[in-house]
């Protein structure tokens with residue numbers, strides 16, 4: 591059975607002789623892992639990053655609500 595290396599599209603024998611399968615080499619495996627890591631960086635879905643991004647808008651919403659309620663209070 592042969593597969594295509596996801597990084598360079600070379601044919602790779604799906605056997606014990608290809609320890610980095612489906613990649614043709616360790617280099618291609620590292621390239622793919624690097625691209626995967628880059629994608630992870632662009633998407634803010636890490637455990638700590640997610641908490642930061644989900645909390646910040648909430649605080650802004652609360653502040654906006656408070657200021658709106660304050661305006662209503664003074665207008666009434």
Ligand SMILES: [Zn+2]
Nearest residue numbers: 595598614618
């Ligand atoms: Zn390759």
